[in-house]
Amino acid sequence: MKVPKEGSRSVDSQIPQSEKETNQKKKEETLNTKEGEEPQVELPTDSESGDEIFSEDDDALRESGSGESESLGDEDIVTTSDGEGLSDDDGNHVQENGSESDEAHEGVEESDSSEDEVTPRNTIGDVPLEWYKDEEHIGYDITGKKIKKKERQDKLDSFLASADDSKSWRKIYDEYNDEEVELTKHEMKLIRRLLKGKAPHADFDPHAPYVDWFAWDDAKHPLSNAPEPKRRFIPSKWESKKVVEYVRAIRKGLIKFDKPKEEPQIYLLWGDDSSSTEKAGHGLAYIPAPKPKLPGHEESYSPSLEYIPAQEEINSYQLMFEEDRPKFIPKRFMSLRSVPAYEKAVNESFDRCLDLYLCPRARKKRINIDPESLKPKLPSRKDLKPYPTTCYIEYRGHKGAVMSISTEASGQWIASGSSDGTVRIWEVETGRCLRVWEVSEAVQHVAWNPLPELPILAVSAGQDVFLLNTGFGNEEEQEKIKELLHVETPTMPEDSGNSTSAVTWAQDDKNKGIRLKHFKSVSSVEWHRKGDYFSTVMPSGESRAILIHQLSKKLTQRTPFKLHGLPVSSAFHPTRSIFFASTKKNVRVYDLLKQKLVKKLEPGVREISSIAIHPGGDNVIVGSREGKLCWFDMDLSSQPYRILKCHPKDITNVAFHRSYPLFASCSDDCTAYVFHGMVYSDLNQNPLIVPLEILRGHTSANGRGVMDCKFHPRQPWLFTAGADSIIKLYCH
Amino acid sequence: MPKHYRPPGKKKEGNVARYITRTHAVKYLQVSLSLFRKLCILKGIFPREPKKKVKGNHHTYYHMKDILFLKHEPLLEKFRDIRAYDKKVKKAVSKKNRDLAERLLTRKPTYTLDMLIRERYPKFIDALRDLDDCLSMVHLFAALPAIEREKIQVKRIHNCRRLSHEWQAYISRSHKLRKTFISVKGIYYQAEVEGQKITWLTPHALQQVLPEDVDYNIMLTFLEFYETLIAFVNFKLYHSINVKYPPILDPRLEALAADLYALSRYLDANSKAPPVESQAVSSSGSEQVEVQQKGTEVDESELRLAQLQHQLPSNEPGALMHLVEDAVGEDEDDEETRECKTLFKNMKFFLSREVPRESLLFVIPAFGGVVSWEGEGAPFNESDQSITHQIVDRPTQGHKFLSREYVQPQWVYDCVNARIILPVEEYMVGRVPPPHLSPFVDHEAEGYVPEYAETIKRLQAAARKEVLPMPGMEKEDLDDPQNLLVEGIINRAEAIEAAEKKRKMSILQKQYHDELKMELQGVQYSSVSNVNKQKSAEDAEAQEDSLPDMQQIVEDNANLSKVVMSRKKRRLYEAMQIGKERKRAHVDLLKNRKKRIDEANKSE
Structure with missing residues (x-):
């Protein structure tokens, strides 16, 4: 029957710690006071009240069906109560103290001893229980007899038992004593309070007001016996100093007591504008900040639908650069009430502030002009007629790109050389192909002899230059030509002298002409105006790159000049014995008679592709591979008089008209430009250059466009040779 | 001697002397950077762009004169004083001298701007x-x-x-x-x-x-x-x-957070009352105002009084005077102000709870309307029979008075921008209102006119009783606002011969353009032979007959003059063209979107 009682003990032994401690402390206090002057002992209340309460407590225990306690006397510290008793008692227990002091004393004494002296059934002490694991007993009782282990129920049985038993939830297995303990209601209450983190006893007040038990009023003896010092009776010197200091400060006005007078903050600042006209500032012009941009339709809370980008467009903004991305994406709200606060309002305001005080300001002159007014005033094109405008005839027949064309001096025939290795002669007016020569290699250049009575065609193809008899002209002329085009083969090596290795003159039986075999491939052939000399250019020929040949004597000679850079083309002056040799960078002008450099023209372009000489001889146009056309006035300067940026691609050739004030350029972008280039005899007047027409029509082949352009010698017509194997004639 | 060498004793000159970097300026003024900033903001001093940046590109440059200007600013000295004073307070506080600290804090130096x-x-x-x-x-x-x-x-x-x-x-x-x-x-x-x-x-x-x-x-x-x-x-x-500043407001309205209304009442009372009474009392209005300021209670009663006087002008003997005053006032105003003043005349508005009250209380009286709102302190309540418009912004309106229109707030703003009273049908409760357009956009410069802007323009013209082309006619050339404008002008002044001539010309031009367009399309669809192209002569006679590659020719013509431009001018021209192109691209984008939306609407 001891079981429940023991259970309560085991719980109690842990719970009332704090209680005990307070008891302990109070006891110490009492002891201290005993040492002091106070002879009377005032008792800690709790122990006493505990005694009182105990009976109730005991009742509760009895109620719960547990047996009686065997040692009531030492139970006094288990001070659990319902609280009512204690609160009632609280008021008067101080008075009771005196009478009950002795009993209480005993109680305290006893409680102290009983604290450790819990009497469990088992007496093995605080040893690990596993020592008894394999034994039959769990320990020894107070008489020294072995306490046998109970028989263990198997889990199933215990579970079933617990399921049946409605009180199983308040049963605890006590391992130490090997028994099941059932908690009482009262104990459950304690545990609940503990779980809540409160003191286990409901009546315990952790914040009880401190009661000073000791009345000091009638204490006879002071703590210190020293006499009162003098300073306590005389006024403070320091204070008087301070007062004097303050008084002086107040007199001097250092300390002011009256509040500063409130002046009106706002007044009429611009009372009279005329008075404030004086120059303000510091001599620097004030540049007002530009006003923020006014909002457009797209910033509306409900803009028109077309201002709202589709989702794909918004997504595509992500692919843009950060700075290109639109900062504001229009959005549409169906009604004014659904418009939210703008989240960037403060940011934008702040940015504006930063702009205002951090951005350097400078007055920028805003050019507010019509872009058309930038265009120069040009004379009307109608006044500059005639010039070639439309394509009238196409000459078809070549299989490959037409590399070069040349007009006959009379203007009746044109010759063309193509990369398919044929040279053709066409009748200009009908477009009929008159003759075809087959040369083994791609033709680079063709050139008619400028003399009308000497219709010889010079053709450069690969390393060879052919001089072909076209068969035009009357019989007398034919005779002469045949004579001219006859070469005695054996004489050649001796004749050529120092340029033996460069060129060999030989009879070409197949085409009935002369064949000049060069040591490198020839890019162009140009005739002298008198028709006897002609020059050939071999770009890779180094010191012998440009050669001048004499037809009548079948002679070849080097130019006596040193070329700096790769030669591109050459030309003879139309009237004087001056020779133009262009390298990629510049054009050198030589006097052939004096054999010296006259001038060096610097077009300042990347790579020269072609040059043409004005029939007057004082103006030169140079086409470059970057599409720029430079007009040089030789009398003026060695710098170009005007640079025309007309073609987006390489200029392949440029040409002057022999009699009309026209010149043209053709380019790989499949266009040819026709310009009006009037040169005045008055030296003070600059040449007038007016672009007239863009001629289109050719198509691109292998990335090349128009390969060559030549004017008709008498009419204002332009022939263009295209890489698309077509020759076109543009007429006015 | 190298060019940049400056002999000792000779002053710096040029950009070096004229401009100073920010760091140097801060050092020169012996202030902290934050104070420098503050001074710059208050004085309105901004960095400047020197022609040559002597210290490098990544510095901010101030003009030396600006910095000297700052240096002589009395505020600078004041700020220094304040700093010293703050130190005093801090010292007192840290020495636990609360008395001194408090005393000091009461007399903190201040500055005015x-x-x-x-x-x-x-x-x-x-x-x-x-x-x-x-x-x-x-x-x-x-x-x-x-x-x-x-x-x-x-x-x-x-x-x-x-x-x-x-x-x-x-x-x-x-x-x-x-x-x-x-x-x-x-x-x-x-x-x-x-x-x-x-x-x-x-x-x-x-x-x-x-x-x-x-x-x-x-x-x-x-x-x-x-x-x-x-x-x-x-x-x-x-x-x-002639109103005393700062105004003293009706505390009741102020408490209700109807400051604006209180203010406008104050203004009305102060600026209108004096002329009414000026007959009796020859004293100037300002004096009266001063009298009003003497006590708030007096002021309030005065306010009421003035309000009453204002409300009952016809019974007053000074009504005539009042009218005169009004007329004088109108003479002073320019035409636009008069127009604005009378836009909402004879209209009474009532605002529901959900509309932005402050904004509408500001806008409606500015255009001559009378307005009230739901809530305390309102001049009249919802059941007032004379209300003409009630402004609501809710999906449905439960109880409706038949005597008034229920419109969304956007109507007010659109009316204000258009300066006419727009029809309310589009702005009824529960409807999605028409797009709200910005009044700051110059449509001619922009190159694109939204549809609703056209509608408004027509309504405006109708209000002015002017004849504009019929909507049916406009449909043809809606894409070209310029044309529309031109036609509008012409129709109006048809009697004038010159206009007649102009119209003929424009018609001719249009015809010509149409032909061009048709031809262009022809070019696009049928592959034109080369022979056809050859014919594209520039001759004036030939132009009208057949223009196979008009675009090309136009482009060529543009290019031709570009060829002879100098490089600088050409670059400028190209930059301008790019800007134009961008603008046009934007307009095209808008037009495309519009077209797509229209198509979608049609297909539905």
């Missing part, structure tokens, strides 16, 4: 010119919450609110508001004061977002200056209409 304002804006017109940022900032802060952490004090927020209301009250009272625009960012207003167009932005009256990455110190420094500026400007403006 009025001299700076006079210096920066020697004339009133200058101040008005620079008022845009000021107003936007003050209105923004009026809508911000006060945050201790960022030192945004409640006092200043309230001050901003007060100042913004004062400004609005003046603008509304003097009918100077010209344009309004509800944008996503807030509501833009444009007023015209003394010939200056002043535009400002007020945020929507909602909880504002306060970002972290903003230096509020700088904004507050700006605000400090702006508050002072707007206060002085308000003073001057109130002075100009």
